[in-house]
Amino acid sequence: MLVKALRVGLGHVIIAGDFITRPRKKQRPAEQQAQVNAAAKGLTLYQFHACPFCVKTRRTLHRLNVPVALKDAKNNAQDRQTLLEQGGKIKVPCLRIEENGQTTWMYDSKVIIDYLDKRFAAV
Numbered sequence: 001m002l003v004k005a006l007r008v009g010l011g012h013v014i015i016a017g018d019f020i021t022r023p024r025k026k027q028r029p030a031e032q033q034a035q036v037n038a039a040a041k042g043l044t045l046y047q048f049h050a051c052p053f054c055v056k057t058r059r060t061l062h063r064l065n066v067p068v069a070l071k072d073a074k075n076n077a078q079d080r081q082t083l084l085e086q087g088g089k090i091k092v093p094c095l096r097i098e099e100n101g102q103t104t105w106m107y108d109s110k111v112i113i114d115y116l117d118k119r120f121a122a123v
Contacts, residue, residue, distance in 0.1 A: 011050025018055045025065040028123065033065065036123050040066045042098040045112075046083045048074040053109040057093040060113045064120045068095075 028036065045061070045068050047054035061068050071079040073092055084090050087105040095106040095115070106112050 008050075014050055014052055014055055018059060023059060023063040025062060026121075028065065032123055036065065036120055037067055039119070039123075040068050044069045044071055044096040044098075046071045046073045046079060046087070046094040046096065047092045048072070051092055054093045057095075057109045057112050057116075060116050064116055066116065066120050 043066070045054075045057065047057070047070060049072065058070075071082070073080045073083045073090060073094075080090060083092075083094060086103070087094050087096070087107075089107075091107050093107075093109050093112055095112045097104040097106060106115060
């Protein structure tokens with residue numbers, strides 16, 4: 001019980017720290033942002049709200065100004081089940097990429113952040 005309370009408290013500290021130190025959104029011309037928004041429609045991030053690796057990934061999404069659907073794999077049973085059945089494991093963060101009729105499940109925050117930087121930083 002003490003460990004759970006400590007974990008919850010630490011989670012709130014992480015979220016507060018993220019809010020206070022959040023980077024600025026990338027500014028783009030309207031037509032370029034429209035392209036980014038269209039490309040982001042095929043992306044979904046499965047995450048836990050207070051997971052430090054998920055926070056790191058969400059910060060990158062915010063910095064790059066990429067609007068991605070967020071799924072709560074901790075508190076939403078349906079999202080958790082989808083992650084398990086289609087992604088293969090309950091591990092977050094996990095980026096679901098749907099493009100060209102194929103679905104890819106990308107795990108590991110470093111891999112996801114690298115993918116996002118390569119795909120959206122230059123746009």
